[in-house]
Amino acid sequence: MRILLVEDDELLGDGLRTGLIQYGYTVDWLKDGLTADQALKTEKFDVVVLDLGLPKMLGVNVIQNFRSRGHTTPVIILTARESIEDRVKGLDAGADDYLTKPFDLDELCARLRALQRRSATRAEPTITHNAIVLDPAAHTVKLHGEFVNVSRREFALLFKLLENAGRVLSREHLAQSLYGWGEDVDSNALEVHIHNLRKKFGQDFIHTIRGIGYMIDKSKEEK
Numbered sequence: 001m002r003i004l005l006v007e008d009d010e011l012l013g014d015g016l017r018t019g020l021i022q023y024g025y026t027v028d029w030l031k032d033g034l035t036a037d038q039a040l041k042t043e044k045f046d047v048v049v050l051d052l053g054l055p056k057m058l059g060v061n062v063i064q065n066f067r068s069r070g071h072t073t074p075v076i077i078l079t080a081r082e083s084i085e086d087r088v089k090g091l092d093a094g095a096d097d098y099l100t101k102p103f104d105l106d107e108l109c110a111r112l113r114a115l116q117r118r119s120a121t122r123a124e125p126t127i128t129h130n131a132i133v134l135d136p137a138a139h140t141v142k143l144h145g146e147f148v149n150v151s152r153r154e155f156a157l158l159f160k161l162l163e164n165a166g167r168v169l170s171r172e173h174l175a176q177s178l179y180g181w182g183e184d185v186d187s188n189a190l191e192v193h194i195h196n197l198r199k200k201f202g203q204d205f206i207h208t209i210r211g212i213g214y215m216i217d218k219s220k221e222e223k
Contacts, residue, residue, distance in 0.1 A: 001116060001156070002026040002177045004043070006036040006050035006059070007078065012101070016049075019105045024139055024152050025112075028180045033057030040066050044176060045073055046119075047112055052079040052090055060093045067094035074115040076108070113137060116163075127162050129219045132201065134162055148200055153178050157193050161206065166218040168209045 003020060007013035008031045017029045028045075030036045033054035040048070040062070048066070052059035063075055077090040080101040087098050096118075097111050113136050117125070127134040133142045139155060141148045150158065160177050161169065175190050186192075194206055194214060207215050 001046040001112065001159075002044075002180070003028070003112070004036065004039065004045040004048045004050075005029045006031070006033065006048070006054060006062070008032060008051060008053075008055055016105070016108075020109070023105075023109050024155060026156065026178060026180050031055075033059060033062045037062050037065050040071070041069070044173065046177070047115055048073060048075045049108070049112075050075070050077060052077055052086060060089050063090065063093040063095055072119075074119050076111060076115065078103075110137070127159070129162050129165060129216070132162070134159060143201065150197075150200065151193075154193050154196055157190075158197055161214065161216045165216045168212050168215040170213040172213075174213065 003025050005013065005016055005020070005027055007016060007029070010031075013029055013031065017027045020027045028039075028043075030039060033050075034056035036048075036050060036054070037057055050059045050062060054062070059077060059079075063077075066073075066075070074097075075095045077087075077095045077098045078101060079086055079090070079098065087100075090098055096115055099108060099111070113125070116136075125135070125137060127136075131144045134155075135141075136159065141150055141155065141158065156178055157174060160174060171190060178190070178193070194208075198206055205216065207217070209215060
């Protein structure tokens, strides 16, 4: 999951970014509402996590602009404000959930997973695809009931492909899901991860659609 984090508090923002990366997320961190508004016009994210009390443009206005452009990406608002009115304004502007500071990182991650399930219209907490079971909360993958060792980015790539089984995902879209801004990425990094997943789950598991990207077939139960 690629997350846009918008938080002007340096200590909190740095802690959230570090913690979310350790949980396996790709995180891009911005510190004001105006820059976030511009980023949301050109970049694709899986979830937006933003403070309401931002400099240059309030979080409520960022959400309103985002929704007015027709985007349905889930948004979680963070706020130190305790008044119900502030939370109502955020939700009415188009936010999907909120957390009041201070909060626990585990709770934020659980809410992120819940939003991702909803956006993917998936009821179950795990993803089952034939003999593969991927558990986002435990960050584990099983094949025929046996644990398979995957790296953080292999897990993220597998998650993205499985959630979109039957659909072709572009190379650019997949790369953006795995790497944040400013990361030093080799030109063939995505292909290396694809190669590693094929070694673990079968050469025909991931299909290359030349000139477009990659896809996994729907599971047998879905066909």
